[in-house]
Amino acid sequence: xxxxxxxxxxxxxxxxxxxxxxxxxxxxxxxxxxxxxxxxxxxxxxxxxxxxxxxxxxxxxxxxxxxxxxxxxxxxxxxxxxxxxxxxxxxxxxxxxxxxxxxxxxxxxxxxxxxxxxxxxxxxxxxxxxxxxxxxxxxxxxxxxxxxxxxxxxxxxxxxxxxxxxxxxxxxxxxxxxxxxxxxxxxxxxxxxxxxxxxxxxxxxxxxxxxxxxxxxxxxxxxxxxxxxxxxxxxxxxxxxxxxxxxxxxxxxxxxxxxxxxxxxxxxxxxxxxxxxxxxxxxxxxxxxxxxxxxxxxxxxxxxxxxxxxxxxxxxxxxxxxxxxxxxxxxxxxxxxxxxxxxxxxxxxxxxxxxxxxxxxxxxxxxxxxxxxxxxx
Amino acid sequence: xxxxxxxxxxxxxxxxxxxxxxxxxxxxxxxxxxxxxxxxxxxxxxxxxxxxxxxxxxxxxxxxxxxxxxxxxxxxxxxxxxxxxxxxxxxxxxxxxxxxxxxxxxxxxxxxxxxxxxxxxxxxxxxxxxxxxxxxxxxxxxxxxxxxxxxxxxxxxxxxxxxxxxxxxxxxxxxxxxxxxxxxxxxxxxxxxxxxxxxxxxxxxxxxxxxxxxxxxxxxxxxxxxxxxxxxxxxxxxxxxxxxxxxxxxxxxxxxxxxxxxxxxxxxxxxxxxxxxxxxxxxxxxxxxxxxxxxxxxxxxxxxxxxxxxxxxxxxxxxxxxxxxxxxxxxxxxxxxxxxxxxxxxxxx
Numbered sequence: 001x002x003x004x005x006x007x008x009x010x011x012x013x014x015x016x017x018x019x020x021x022x023x024x025x026x027x028x029x030x031x032x033x034x035x036x037x038x039x040x041x042x043x044x045x046x047x048x049x050x051x052x053x054x055x056x057x058x059x060x061x062x063x064x065x066x067x068x069x070x071x072x073x074x075x076x077x078x079x080x081x082x083x084x085x086x087x088x089x090x091x092x093x094x095x096x097x098x099x100x101x102x103x104x105x106x107x108x109x110x111x112x113x114x115x116x117x118x119x120x121x122x123x124x125x126x127x128x129x130x131x132x133x134x135x136x137x138x139x140x141x142x143x144x145x146x147x148x149x150x151x152x153x154x155x156x157x158x159x160x161x162x163x164x165x166x167x168x169x170x171x172x173x174x175x176x177x178x179x180x181x182x183x184x185x186x187x188x189x190x191x192x193x194x195x196x197x198x199x200x201x202x203x204x205x206x207x208x209x210x211x212x213x214x215x216x217x218x219x220x221x222x223x224x225x226x227x228x229x230x231x232x233x234x235x236x237x238x239x240x241x242x243x244x245x246x247x248x249x250x251x252x253x254x255x256x257x258x259x260x261x262x263x264x265x266x267x268x269x270x271x272x273x274x275x276x277x278x279x280x281x282x283x284x285x286x287x288x289x290x291x292x293x294x295x296x297x298x299x300x301x302x303x304x305x306x307x308x309x310x311x312x313x314x315x316x317x318x319x320x321x322x323x324x325x326x327x328x329x330x331x332x333x334x335x336x337x338x339x340x341x342x343x344x345x346x347x348x349x350x351x352x353x354x355x356x357x358x359x360x361x362x363x364x365x366x367x368x369x370x371x372x373x374x375x376x377x
Numbered sequence: 378x379x380x381x382x383x384x385x386x387x388x389x390x391x392x393x394x395x396x397x398x399x400x401x402x403x404x405x406x407x408x409x410x411x412x413x414x415x416x417x418x419x420x421x422x423x424x425x426x427x428x429x430x431x432x433x434x435x436x437x438x439x440x441x442x443x444x445x446x447x448x449x450x451x452x453x454x455x456x457x458x459x460x461x462x463x464x465x466x467x468x469x470x471x472x473x474x475x476x477x478x479x480x481x482x483x484x485x486x487x488x489x490x491x492x493x494x495x496x497x498x499x500x501x502x503x504x505x506x507x508x509x510x511x512x513x514x515x516x517x518x519x520x521x522x523x524x525x526x527x528x529x530x531x532x533x534x535x536x537x538x539x540x541x542x543x544x545x546x547x548x549x550x551x552x553x554x555x556x557x558x559x560x561x562x563x564x565x566x567x568x569x570x571x572x573x574x575x576x577x578x579x580x581x582x583x584x585x586x587x588x589x590x591x592x593x594x595x596x597x598x599x600x601x602x603x604x605x606x607x608x609x610x611x612x613x614x615x616x617x618x619x620x621x622x623x624x625x626x627x628x629x630x631x632x633x634x635x636x637x638x639x640x641x642x643x644x645x646x647x648x649x650x651x652x653x654x655x656x657x658x659x660x661x662x663x664x665x666x667x668x669x670x671x672x673x674x675x676x677x678x679x680x681x682x683x684x685x686x687x688x689x690x691x692x693x694x695x696x697x698x699x700x701x702x703x704x705x706x707x708x709x710x711x712x713x714x715x716x717x718x719x720x721x722x723x724x725x726x
Binding site: 266267271280 | 427428429448449450454455456458459460461462463464465466475476478479480520523527
């Protein structure tokens, strides 16, 4: 018995570790994408996203003041200023581009022409000279600084506005919401009839629907588009709603029917004896009890329509008013393939809603999937 | 309230006939229990009365209407199911009130009706709860309440107590019986438990393999069983059966002769039945004698398994001074309490 117990606990551990690994595998890229989308172009070029939360060392130079900034202090001429930006910390400085970090903060260095330069730890510098400065361009002070982490929403404002992702986001919503709701409405009725109403040919109908599950939708794209054009539907939202509805229905009916058929027969019979009509049974009893399955299918259909490019390309136009987010992303990949900050922000905009949907309804996802497969599950 | 009448009721699935021309008249206000082993067709009969199964042949009358082709909701019946079949997503109040949705009662009237029913079932405090928060007995009460609220002509119960534990079952048994006495509605109750049948029924219908074996009051089916099946099915422990032979006004059984006059031809085989309650362990020489093999003390009495030369009989001994295992005892029985069955299984008197 002890051996069994031991095996089981080690298996539990293995399962936990595997789960943790999978969670990491899934969350790390998402998190990286989020951080990347919040950084500007230079930061992305300078370091990886995993360094974004920490202060980073940066080399740059600052030009000291010119002749116009000089002030006479007794016999000497002085230029003062600061080499640091808000929040930065000075690590080292120099006057030569070959050794940019030659001196420690607070060091004093004598330069050519008896000029003396002091850069304090707080970034204040003081350049003195016995003779009047004549430079019209300030001398370069090389600094090595520690910059605090910095995040920006600039990328988002840019992609949502200028790059047209905001409009595409709305377009995607316009496609997705009806394309999720319509098939659920139809499938729920069909599933009830296939599960609980006796009529000739029911088994054949179920078999046909299961058969439709394995038909690739690409098969129907062109004929369906032709049909849409012939009946005057053309390319537009109505057309894509109908297309998504049709492509989603077999799975929807199959999932819901399997769930409904697992509901206790006695509950339905009892309602019939209590005087409920088929429609009342459907609305008062079956629908509320099938909520997990409905939610589960809603998630599937929502994600699939949201991420769809193919159907949208075929059934929607290419104008700004109709282009969905996946379409815009594809265009951005072409025109701005090197601009990671743009791509990361765009990608994150497009996954934000699926993430929200997933986290809000994840318990129904698993429950609905298992439903019908396990008796009483 | 109404009478229920089954006339040559047949149920067939394809070519397989599972109910063979059942006929039965249930009087108004009567409590009739269908009892039998599983697969005997008792639940099918009930579901046909409810309208949940098609009738293959024959007629069902409720009151003065043939209801064969009526929907369940038009038959003015209410049914309580084995697994309660209450709606898990509704409160107790909504569950009980579900059957009133289609009625023409106003909302306050409906609520008053629900409250009345809840009071009868002492569920008033639980009206706003969900079924998941109720115990098994309370759930069954909700199911009964849902049936009661519509004030049907006939109550149908399909093994409503078999999911409850033994103590609760006894309690609910009594409650259903009291309920019947109070409301006086016709009840048809299906069970496989002969104790339930005996304790609750006005009349018991014993079924086997799709046919009615006997219809009678609990006393009738117990004391005058129609055949061997009924004799053994009703009463616990089962009736002792001994092979015997009838010749010249004498029945010879297990080496003994008993005087009897039976409507059987001379020299025919028969079976003699003795209920364990009627077979008493006695010190005096009596009908049979044998060795005690096992004792089952029940408190007020002790069941003794007695081996009488290769046959095991169950007899009743006094609970205070039972015989010892291995002892040789005598078994006495009043010959008036013996049951005789012809080779066909039918009782002969």
